[in-house]
Amino acid sequence: xxxxxxxxxxxxxxxxxxxxxxxxxxxxxxxxxxxxxxxxxxxxxxxxxxxxxxxxxxxxxxxxxxxxxxxxxxxxxxxxxxxxxxxxxxxxxxxxxxxxxxxxxxxxxxxxxxxxxxxxxxxxxxxxxxxxxxxxxxxxxxxxxxxxxxxxxxxxxxxxxxx
Numbered sequence: 001x002x003x004x005x006x007x008x009x010x011x012x013x014x015x016x017x018x019x020x021x022x023x024x025x026x027x028x029x030x031x032x033x034x035x036x037x038x039x040x041x042x043x044x045x046x047x048x049x050x051x052x053x054x055x056x057x058x059x060x061x062x063x064x065x066x067x068x069x070x071x072x073x074x075x076x077x078x079x080x081x082x083x084x085x086x087x088x089x090x091x092x093x094x095x096x097x098x099x100x101x102x103x104x105x106x107x108x109x110x111x112x113x114x115x116x117x118x119x120x121x122x123x124x125x126x127x128x129x130x131x132x133x134x135x136x137x138x139x140x141x142x143x144x145x146x147x148x149x150x151x152x153x154x155x156x157x158x159x160x161x162x163x
Contacts, residue, residue, distance in 0.1 A: 053084070053087070064077060123147075126144060130142075
């Protein structure tokens, strides 16, 4: 059992910090082109692998260093260059955002673990106090025990063991 007195995170973000974070996310979202895919498009559009990205870069290099009128008429090398540059920019932002999401997930896990650990510890104390007849404890225990109803465990006084 973990130490309920160990609290790695004992803080709350103040309102100004939450506003700053949410405003910054809005700036990021607002700076991106307004384009979303349908579920069908997500499954049908090709993702680009490392090898395919290198290939696209090599094609751009060929279009730039060996201008063939037929190819450059059919395919716009500036559009290809823009797509590759934008892909790299988004890849950089995505990598940073995934690091932030991992940090947020870790912080959420620690906070949730600590909150639930303290809550179950306090619940066990309410249970013990209720069983010992401490005034006021029974009402709290009765309200909180609903969380564990139907999960097995030892039967309450007067209940039959459903084994």
